[in-house]
Amino acid sequence: MTHPHDTGTRTTDVTTTALDPGAHRAYLLLRTVFTIAPIAFGLDKFLGWLTDWDDYLAPWINDIVPGSAHDAMLMVGVIEIVAGVLVALAPRLGGYVVALWLAGIIVDLVSMQDYYDIALRDFGLFVAALALAQLAATHARRGGGLW
Template sequence: MATISQLQQTLKFTFGVVPIVAGLDKFTNLLTNWADYLGKNADLIPFDALIFMKIVGVIEIIAGIIVLARPLIGAYIVMIWLICIALQLLIGGNYFDVAVRDLVMAVGAYTLAQLTKLKGEKL
């Protein structure tokens, strides 16, 4: 049976590495064309959507690093970030499947925070 520490480490690695990979991909668009996810909200951005997505990429890389270094605060940051992405997708009227996936991942990030608390780590 897995211990709390093993579960916490698995989620820490997942929520640390995945945002870093997604953030790096904002510069290459190998996984997808990230600007497409802005939908009609792209018109609200005062500059090019590709530049905006690179800024998002930097934020995601930083969030992943924070999860690896300080999993409690990092988990909450990633959770909030994922909820914001899901809300943006819902408001944009597209990619409802991705919005639901991001909300499920936000629950996973919350679980990481709770497991980290059980281990006695502080903010």
């Protein structure tokens, strides 16, 4: 029996449909960037082709981590590589890990009372990493995988 006002068209439950094509493309772009960029920046902590990363470590952080600023940046490199791999394998979790990591970088840069331009850029990346985590969660709920 149909409802008297039923026009014969049905709305589809949003939770069972695939991601909107634009949202899916945004998800893929963010997942790709947040896989490649952390791995590339992490590797560069060992290679030093882009910059002298030691300059970006706040003195107070250097005082509490073991070893030199360079040793700390090597640890940072390992963490960034792991974060990039995590985004590739489990983007819902990886997006939040990268966002948390970016928040730490922002605190580091702002506490130095320098590099505000980079901190602002990293804030934009922080928001994008949160967007990735949200899109990944939606993708997983709609049949795109557990993570």
